[in-house]
Amino acid sequence: MASIKDIVFDSPHPASTARFWAQVLDGYEIAPYDEEELARLRSMGINDPEDDPTVLLVHTAGRLPRIFFQLVPESKRVKNRVHLDLGTTDAVAEVERLCALGATVQAEREDWITMQDPDGNEFCLMRS
Structure with missing residues (x-):
């Protein structure tokens, strides 16, 4: 295994x-x-x-x-087929922190925020 x-x-x-x-x-x-x-x-x-x-x-x-x-x-040419989901207790503060580090917000949903790292790799920030 x-x-x-x-x-x-x-x-x-x-x-x-x-x-x-x-x-x-x-x-x-x-x-x-x-x-x-x-x-x-x-x-x-x-x-x-x-x-x-x-x-x-x-x-x-x-x-x-x-x-x-x-x-x-x-x-990078297309959407990631695999991505990381990150957890946080304060999505608003964490989005601010991640954007200050160079991430960007791609889309906001009810339960998560889709973001990109500086290379364009997508990841999601899950709302608590």
């Missing part, structure tokens, strides 16, 4: 997208760049983690899923 290990987002700039989601999600942070990871990047000709083609978010308590952001050359 399978279980979810990682969720993967395509992105034109994984580092900035990962920073956005690290600020959005409670308990997530960008995985630290230890010397082994920096050496791996250097072996690919990458000297700055800002240019990392695969940035990882991890939960601070070690829980799964991890969230990867991977570099892709093409831009």
Whole structure:
């Protein structure tokens, strides 16, 4: 039986997208760049983690899923077939916070608000 290990987002700039989601999600942070990871990047000709083609978010308590952001050359073309539903106790305040981080509101429904991250990936903010 399978279980979810990682969720993967395509992105034109994984580092900035990962920073956005690290600020959005409670308990997530960008995985630290230890010397082994920096050496791996250097072996690919990458000297700055800002240019990392695969940035990882991890939960601070070690829980799964991890969230990867991977570099892709093409831009988003159509509606996501899979998206995240986020919960909150104060939808009005959370929409303000997320918009300040770079999200945009796409549509408002009775039970949820459809939003987009800075790369255009849809997600929903569920009203309590």
